[in-house]
Amino acid sequence: MGNAVRVLVVEDEALICSFIEDALLDGGIEACSVSSGEAALSTFSDGRKGCRALLTDVNLGDGITGWELARRIREITPGFPVIYMTSASAPDWKSQGVDGSVLIEKPFAPAQLAAAVSQLLDTAA
Template identity: 90%
Template structure:
């Protein structure tokens, strides 16, 4: 049985998305990448990908923001692990972020990314 943990990655910049995918892969995770909040919501609702955590950029262009995406996902799965990535919106995390989420600032080291996801998944924050 495959025990690889899949992470739903939402990042609208292809280069950054590629770095994130590599960082996750290097640390034993699998990335399921989409480029908008709407695509992420549809993937999450679909459930086929079996993602166990959300790693989202806060500013996703014209559609829903990473803040809004995480809120919508948490309405469906209240304890779903959420990691936000942002450069400019970090001060808004306290008011906009969902409870128990983690925020990492861009630019970040790939190891920081994997550590944040591991912390949420393995740190006892997620029952099951």
């Protein structure tokens, strides 16, 4: 997938991460997956591995949240496309989410995920 769009995926639950990777792949999008906000910051700071968007769970266990991760990435690269995934924290999106971000509530259909990423990247382009 040499020309595929790559997305930095941050999800701390392995089964959900695998589901997300498959959903993105079905939509022609490649995932660069990590399981924590700290690992995502490291990956992003080391050159983003060519990733064009951040797709992050909001609740990432111990460590920084998806909200904080997105803010830190936006400090490095203003306007970087961000998509949040959550089930319980959706009401906090307006106060915690970065400007221009998208929120997808779990559970979601695979096609919803790929469509949201594609739409966000088209808007950012």
